[in-house]
Amino acid sequence: MNEMNCDLAAVLLDEYRIQTRVREIGSQITSEYRDTVPVLIGIMKGGFIFLADLCRSITIPLEIDFLAISSYGAEASSSGVVKIRKDIDVDITGRHVIVVEDIVDSGLSLQYIKDYLGKHSPASLKVCVLLDKPAAHKLEVGFDFVGFEIGNEFVVGYGLDFNSQYRNLPYIGILKEEIYT
Ligand code: PRP
Numbered sequence: 001m002n003e004m005n006c007d008l009a010a011v012l013l014d015e016y017r018i019q020t021r022v023r024e025i026g027s028q029i030t031s032e033y034r035d036t037v038p039v040l041i042g043i044m045k046g047g048f049i050f051l052a053d054l055c056r057s058i059t060i061p062l063e064i065d066f067l068a069i070s071s072y073g074a075e076a077s078s079s080g081v082v083k084i085r086k087d088i089d090v091d092i093t094g095r096h097v098i099v100v101e102d103i104v105d106s107g108l109s110l111q112y113i114k115d116y117l118g119k120h121s122p123a124s125l126k127v128c129v130l131l132d133k134p135a136a137h138k139l140e141v142g143f144d145f146v147g148f149e150i151g152n153e154f155v156v157g158y159g160l161d162f163n164s165q166y167r168n169l170p171y172i173g174i175l176k177e178e179i180y181t
Contacts, residue, residue, distance in 0.1 A: 008173035026057025044068035046102035049159040082112040103131040106138040
């Protein structure tokens with residue numbers, strides 16, 4: 001029994017559903033990128049667990065890098081201002097890049113990431129997101145692989161945090177309202 005369970009109103013996606021879907025996306029990427037060596041760029045911090053599972057379900061050679069970003073609080077998030085806390089190390093010019101992100105909420109972070117990485121002239125730039133929250137979109141940013149479409153609940157686990165905690169839950173749960181209000 002996980003000690004963090006008592007903070008959850010419900011489990012939204014259990015380990016089996018997540019792992020099954022991650023393997024499906026991994027197979028899809030394996031087929032699409034055969035004969036290339038793509039660069040997977042995990043968006044920190046939330047994307048680290050998804051990236052770790054996804055890369056192990058892809059069976060072609062690939063490289064991994066990380067981009068860490070953070071938005072400037074509520075006001076900045078609505079203006080789409082994002083700060084880069086850790087830049088990529090790999091030169092992605094002419095490379096096939098796949099961004100690996102845990103969740104698309106407003107879409108502002110992803111828009112920024114796509115614009116930023118696009119300036120490095122990759123051969124291609126695709127985006128893989130585990131969770132999409134359409135009801136929260138402030139802009140419609142295209143992405144290419146998606147795990148699950150979810151409602152507007154406050155979700156934690158499998159990389160996603162509240163107040164820097166819950167990232168280590170091996171499944172995705174809906175946080176009790178009393179915890180975050
Ligand atoms: C979360 C998440 C996405 C972003 C999505 O990151 O990992 O990067 O928010 O929100 P948006 O679509 O409204 O821009 P967060 O800033 O919480 O940082 P973290 O990944 O370090 O938890």
